[in-house]
Amino acid sequence: MFNKEMVENTLKKYNQEHIIEAIEKMNGEEQQKIIEQISQIDFEQITRLYENTKTKETMKENKITPIDYIDKEKIDSVKLKEIKQIGEQVIKNDEYAVVTMAGRSRYKAWM
Numbered sequence: 870m871f872n873k874e875m876v877e878n879t880l881k882k883y884n885q886e887h888i889i890e891a892i893e894k895m896n897g898e899e900q901q902k903i904i905e906q907i908s909q910i911d912f913e914q915i916t917r918l919y920e921n922t923k924t925k926e927t928m929k930e931n932k933i934t935p936i937d938y939i940d941k942e943k944i945d946s947v948k949l950k951e952i953k954q955i956g957e958q959v960i961k962n963d964e965y966a967v968v969t970m971a972g973r974s975r976y977k978a979w980m
Contacts, residue, residue, distance in 0.1 A: 871901070871904045871905045871908045872904075872908075873892075873900070873904050875908070876904045876907050876908055877889050879907070879908075879912060880907070882912070883912045883916065888907070892904065939952075
């Protein structure tokens with residue numbers, strides 16, 4: 870059984886007195902059900918989440934950097950194999966990034 874007084878104090882703390890008024894109009898069984906539900910609500914977390922909606926997030930642009938262009942047709946097979954091995958190792962280590970490119974569709978994936 871959940872403590873009605875504790876729930877009422879929590880509701881008052883978070884300016885939710887209107888809920889107390891609604892609970893008082895319910896019968897005993899209904900009151901117990903709603904008190905149980907309210908006691909499981911993390912009002913502190915809800916308040917933090919709400920306050921976070923008021924803050925402006927800024928994107929750290931220093932994390933976005935251009936990459937050098939490499940023409941696959943001009944790379945010899947030894948260098949291409951080396952680049953492929955580096956790429957595979959990076960992927961295995963979960964250290965990869967996403968690259969978006971625009972241009973003609975004649976260029977194919979390297980792997």
